[in-house]
Amino acid sequence: MQKIFLSLCLLFVTLATQAQTLTSPDKNLNFSFEVQNGVPYYQLSYKNKPVIKTSRLGLELVNNASLLDGFTVTNTEQKSVNETWDPILGEQKTIRNNYNELLVTLTQKGKKDRFIKLRFRVFNDGLGFRYEFPKQKELNYFVIKEERTEFALAGDHKIFWMPGDYDTNEYTYTTSKVSEIPSLQKKATIQISAQSPIKNPSVQTPSMMKSTDGLYINIHEAALINYPAMHLNVDAQNLKMSAHLTPDAVGNKGYIQTNATSPWRTIVVSDKAANILTSKLILNLNEPTKYQDVSWIKPVKYIGVWWEYFVAGKSSWGYSTENNTKLTDDFTKYKPNGRHGANNENVKRHIDFAAEHGFDAVLVEGWNIGWDDWFGNWKEEVFDFVTPYPDFNVKELQAYAASKGVKIMMHHETSSSATNYERRLDKAFQFMVDNGYNAVKTGYVGSIIPRGEHHDGQWMVNHYIHVAKTAADYKIMVNSHEAVRPTGLNRTFPNWIAQESARGTEFEAMGGLAPEHTTILPFTRLMGGPMDFTPGIFQTDLTVYGHGNRVNTTLVKQLAYYVTMYSPLQMAADMPENYAKFPDAFQFIKDVAVDWDDTYVLEAEPGDYITTARKAKGKNEWYIGGITDENKRTANISFSFLPKGKDYIATIYADGPDASYDKKPQSYTVRKVKVNSKSILKQGLASSGGIAVSVKEGNNSEMKSLKKL
Numbered sequence: 001m002q003k004i005f006l007s008l009c010l011l012f013v014t015l016a017t018q019a020q021t022l023t024s025p026d027k028n029l030n031f032s033f034e035v036q037n038g039v040p041y042y043q044l045s046y047k048n049k050p051v052i053k054t055s056r057l058g059l060e061l062v063n064n065a066s067l068l069d070g071f072t073v074t075n076t077e078q079k080s081v082n083e084t085w086d087p088i089l090g091e092q093k094t095i096r097n098n099y100n101e102l103l104v105t106l107t108q109k110g111k112k113d114r115f116i117k118l119r120f121r122v123f124n125d126g127l128g129f130r131y132e133f134p135k136q137k138e139l140n141y142f143v144i145k146e147e148r149t150e151f152a153l154a155g156d157h158k159i160f161w162m163p164g165d166y167d168t169n170e171y172t173y174t175t176s177k178v179s180e181i182p183s184l185q186k187k188a189t190i191q192i193s194a195q196s197p198i199k200n201p202s203v204q205t206p207s208m209m210k211s212t213d214g215l216y217i218n219i220h221e222a223a224l225i226n227y228p229a230m231h232l233n234v235d236a237q238n239l240k241m242s243a244h245l246t247p248d249a250v251g252n253k254g255y256i257q258t259n260a261t262s263p264w265r266t267i268v269v270s271d272k273a274a275n276i277l278t279s280k281l282i283l284n285l286n287e288p289t290k291y292q293d294v295s296w297i298k299p300v301k302y303i304g305v306w307w308e309y310f311v312a313g314k315s316s317w318g319y320s321t322e323n324n325t326k327l328t329d330d331f332t333k334y335k336p337n338g339r340h341g342a343n344n345e346n347v348k349r350h351i352d353f354a355a356e357h358g359f360d361a362v363l364v365e366g367w368n369i370g371w372d373d374w375f376g377n378w379k380e381e382v383f384d385f386v387t388p389y390p391d392f393n394v395k396e397l398q399a400y401a402a403s404k405g406v407k408i409m410m411h412h413e414t415s416s417s418a419t420n421y422e423r424r425l426d427k428a429f430q431f432m433v434d435n436g437y438n439a440v441k442t443g444y445v446g447s448i449i450p451r452g453e454h455h456d457g458q459w460m461v462n463h464y465i466h467v468a469k470t471a472a473d474y475k476i477m478v479n480s481h482e483a484v485r486p487t488g489l490n491r492t493f494p495n496w497i498a499q500e501s502a503r504g505t506e507f508e509a510m511g512g513l514a515p516e517h518t519t520i521l522p523f524t525r526l527m528g529g530p531m532d533f534t535p536g537i538f539q540t541d542l543t544v545y546g547h548g549n550r551v552n553t554t555l556v557k558q559l560a561y562y563v564t565m566y567s568p569l570q571m572a573a574d575m576p577e578n579y580a581k582f583p584d585a586f587q588f589i590k591d592v593a594v595d596w597d598d599t600y601v602l603e604a605e606p607g608d609y610i611t612t613a614r615k616a617k618g619k620n621e622w623y624i625g626g627i628t629d630e631n632k633r634t635a636n637i638s639f640s641f642l643p644k645g646k647d648y649i650a651t652i653y654a655d656g657p658d659a660s661y662d663k664k665p666q667s668y669t670v671r672k673v674k675v676n677s678k679s680i681l682k683q684g685l686a687s688s689g690g691i692a693v694s695v696k697e698g699n700n701s702e703m704k705s706l707k708k709l
Helices: 002-017 178-188 273-278 307-311 344-357 394-403 418-434 458-473 505-509 517-523 555-564 576-580 583-591 700-704
Strands: 020-023 029-036 039-046 049-056 059-061 071-085 095-108 114-123 126-133 141-147 150-153 158-161 174-177 207-210 216-222 230-235 240-245 254-257 264-270 300-305 361-364 407-413 439-443 477-481 496-499 569-571 596-605 609-616 622-628 633-638 648-655 668-675 680-685 690-696
Touching: 020 071, 020 095, 020 114, 029 071, 029 095, 029 114, 029 126, 039 264, 049 264, 141 240, 158 178, 174 178, 178 230, 216 273, 264 273, 273 517, 273 596, 300 307, 300 344, 300 407, 307 505, 344 361, 344 394, 344 576, 394 407, 407 418, 418 439, 418 458, 458 477, 458 496, 517 555, 517 609, 517 622, 555 583, 555 609, 555 622, 555 648, 555 690, 576 583, 583 648, 583 668, 583 690, 596 622, 596 633, 609 633, 622 633, 622 680, 633 690, 648 680, 680 690
Parallel strands: 300 361, 300 569, 361 407, 407 439, 439 477, 477 496
Antiparallel strands: 020 029, 029 039, 039 049, 049 150, 059 141, 071 095, 095 114, 114 126, 126 264, 141 254, 150 240, 158 174, 158 207, 207 216, 216 264, 230 240, 596 609, 609 622, 622 690, 633 680, 648 668, 648 690
């Protein structure tokens, strides 16, 4: 009997301390998990190179024994999954979901026998893991003080980062070593409205790094639901990062009722930069949609009454000269300011242009009352989302747009008064349905109401999802701006088709974007989902408007964005008159697809260059976009993605020989050549320049006149 008891004790000790291991399906990634002295730890390597060294896991709770230590492993389960699924909209027609999984049950003895589960999934392109909190007698409700998940780095990596902030994702990127972040954080924290920077050294996710031994490492999260967004504390001395959750108005980090799970913590890794961009790990970690009908969710290419507000000086969102208005006011009695952009004549002009050139929709900002007095006063009843200004006739414009086969895109700026928006949401969406709108751009500029909450906190995370789910009830697609950064929820809520959540084109009119900015975004912000970047600016010298700065790209780089910056919602953001000046270049924007069967990243290096090719959904058409930073370079484009044994017509839009973003941004060439799967194009890109190529089938007579590449 004594021997049996001793054997059971030894078995229990072995189970509690033995490391659990997993490898990726291709055997390149190795993961291990163990509990040491009651504390859970994990580590990760890629092709025998360390990615994450031994790092602890756990959560600290408020007024409750924390989920940090005292654990023993009481059960483990493993399984493998290899399946495919088809996104509603996406970069690929079919996505493979292939991983090996470890599920560990951890029990705290002596603390009322609470238990949690840790679920780890190892893909060929990285690791995802999350905390799971089963319903149990001793763990029903708890409040998170902080999540203590660590990411111990294997070296002083090069990192592309923005400072941690609870309210804005619109900082510029800084490139440095991890060890340099504390000394650079103050400079990196530039002035932005409604910002709440984290005081200690920290960065936002997705966090993109490159090691000295050639590994590309991206840390982010997936399936952010009913939980605050995660930032990363930076321990520069020990080269260690750790979770930093966004607090609420009273300083707590999250309120959990079991059953519940945390978001997935994601680590995407490869020795090739292109593989980071093609990773679908984050999407795969999100749940499939439960929508029964998705037929109404469509890609959209649009123009808008928008850019003129930023640069032209002739237009304004507001209608009157008043600066102290209420929603109960009679706006017909206010004196017009003479600059209101969302007027019947101007909107009809945009509808005509959209119809002539094959665009799906026209975004109209500033159509509704409230813009005269909307920003900076922490005002709650700022918009009602249903009452137009006197010079915007909803019924007339909707009928006019419908007669031209064009939709008008709704705009709901909330001024971050989420409480006001939620109260009016159903009425606002019903107004859209009644008047033929099927897509809305939402905005969250300013400080959040409920006061004290943050853009990235649990309350607002739930708000954004509530808006998407409610919109789906009305068959409305959502494009959110100034919201929390995306985490792949466009799989679960496919009508949430795009977000901004980063520094986009509008900042070209507010000081400009660095030439390298858009060579970083696909490795950072776009890892979580598509971005409404609003490209297509042809008049890049803004001094013609008396504005005083420029868009820091060539015209052709603007074309390339439609391929390098994925989104099923793409805007031709410039004013119609500027496209009329360059009809041959504008043709690429008219032609380029926004939904895809396949994607091929031909060459990439974060902060330097990206060249991407994509096949249009359901068509034998391919589009290529290549961009560079401030350095000139030669793009090397292989057409090996084309079907073998057939020739195609490639229309090449290239920077002119004398082009540069700061002196001759509008210098470009357009030429046609014949290509096949063996063709290779070497094309020079100007400083902050680009290349765009459309590849289509052609008849024999067209082919005969073309030179073969």
